[in-house]
Amino acid sequence: xxxxxxxxxxxxxxxxxxxxxxxxxxxxxxxxxxxxxxxxxxxxxxxxxxxxxxxxxxxxxxxxxxxxxxxxxxxxxxxxxxxxxxxxxxxxxxxxxxxxxxxxxxxxxxxxxxxxxxxxxxxxxxxxxxxxxxxxxxxxxxxxxxxxxxxxxxxxxxxxxxxxxxxxxxxxxxxxxxxxxxxxxxxxxxxxxxxxxxxxxxxxxxxxxxxxxxxxxxxxxxxxxxxxxxxxxxxxxxxxxxxxxxxxxxxxxxxxxxxxxxxxxxxxxxxxxxxxxxxxxxxxxxxxxxxxxxx
Numbered sequence: 001x002x003x004x005x006x007x008x009x010x011x012x013x014x015x016x017x018x019x020x021x022x023x024x025x026x027x028x029x030x031x032x033x034x035x036x037x038x039x040x041x042x043x044x045x046x047x048x049x050x051x052x053x054x055x056x057x058x059x060x061x062x063x064x065x066x067x068x069x070x071x072x073x074x075x076x077x078x079x080x081x082x083x084x085x086x087x088x089x090x091x092x093x094x095x096x097x098x099x100x101x102x103x104x105x106x107x108x109x110x111x112x113x114x115x116x117x118x119x120x121x122x123x124x125x126x127x128x129x130x131x132x133x134x135x136x137x138x139x140x141x142x143x144x145x146x147x148x149x150x151x152x153x154x155x156x157x158x159x160x161x162x163x164x165x166x167x168x169x170x171x172x173x174x175x176x177x178x179x180x181x182x183x184x185x186x187x188x189x190x191x192x193x194x195x196x197x198x199x200x201x202x203x204x205x206x207x208x209x210x211x212x213x214x215x216x217x218x219x220x221x222x223x224x225x226x227x228x229x230x231x232x233x234x235x236x237x238x239x240x241x242x243x244x245x246x247x248x249x250x251x252x253x254x255x256x257x258x259x260x261x262x263x264x265x266x267x268x269x270x271x272x273x274x275x276x277x278x279x280x281x282x283x284x285x286x287x288x289x290x291x292x293x294x295x
Contacts, residue, residue, distance in 0.1 A: 007061050010034040012079075014070045020115070025082075025107035025152075026100065028089075033082040033104055034060055037116055038073050045121035045160075045294035046108065047072060048080045050101050052128030052166075054249070055087040055094045055197075062127075071287045077294055078117060080108060093199025094171060095217060098133045102143060106155035121294045123161045125286070128250065131167030131233075132220070135258075138162035138231055139223040161293040163232040163286045166250040169257035171218035173197060174209060179257045180248065182241070221257060226266040232289045233258055235273040252276045 010018035018034040025031050038044045051062040060081040063069065069079050084100035087093055105122065112119045124134035143157040169179055173194050177184050185191055188203070195203035198214045209215075216222070235255040242248040252273035259278060262269035270280040270289060284292070 007059055008064065010061070010081075011064065012036060012069050012073075013065045013067050014073075016073075025104045028085045028100070030083045030085045031100060031104070032060070033080050033108075035080040035108075035115055036069065036073060036078060038076045038078045040076055040116065043112065043116050043118035044076055044078045045123070045290075046078045046080060046115075046117045047123045047125055047163075047290055047294075048082060048101075048105060048108065050082055050084070050124060050126035050130030050133045052126060052130045055097045055129045057086070058129070059083055062130075068287050072290060075287070075291050075295060077290060078115070080104075087196065087199075091199065092196070092201075093214070094129075094197050095199060095214065097129070098136055101133045102137060102157050103152060105137065105157055105159070106144075106152050109155040110152045119156075120160070122159050123163070123290060123294060124159055125163040125165075125290075127165040128167065131164030132171055134162040135164050135167060135231065136171070136218075136220040136223075138229050139220045139225075141223075159229060161230045161232070161290070163234075163289060164258075165234050166237065167233060167235070167254060167258070168249060169254035170221035171197065172215045172222075174215065175219070175221070176248070180242065180251050180253050182248070221261055224258075224261050224265055224267055228262075228265070228267040230268040230289075230293055231258075231262075231270075232284075232286050233269065233271045233273075234286065235275075237275060239276045252278070 010021040019037040021034045022032045049063050051058040060083045082104045084097050087097050109119045124137050126134050145153045191203040233255050235252045237250045237252050239252050252275050255273040259271040
């Protein structure tokens, strides 16, 4: 177990400490998670929360004060909250960060008996970077490696459902201009940022559009099919022309793009983006969504 004195004690909004805090799921110092186990004699569903922060900041304490956690635990659903390495660390780029979240999911599955978790009823959720990672996991094919020497990596990465708050629509950022309605990227600083997201040190002398392998892997919008697991999206941002990076990264048109794609392929989605008139007729909130899909 790794102790981290820089973070607050893992206590939720009801004053209940984590059943297990700072559990280690890998070799990196940020490969840790906290888990609150629902009171049950039988294996329980789990929602794994992935924090935001642009893949350069944030930590697993982000949702300690969430009232949703209290409601989920009362409904018999366990909660995990995880850390992951940042994109500025080897192997560089956001795929390394997302693969940490993938490994944590697999680690919990590999240790399902210890945590009293039902491996067939696991969901992921988060905001911003954590939201996009949750959807990347939800829309990707099973990434289990049956022949890997590491038993953790042999575990399935398929989840039951996902919920995303202020999410991006894809991490192939070169698609954002068409989705959000902004001019194509030309500024050297913007191109450098995209290169680093892709795991490249520089954009100079590099045709970012030709980076087809990493673009395809990061384009979870394109990964969505009719067989995609149910997902929930909520975006509280205003619409219009984005005036800064925060508004661009969290623009409600990202939610619309996900809704449009779900309708196109026939995937099950609940999407809310009030500023641009998107609401779901069910009126369900995220806790109701998780209870319906997991319990």
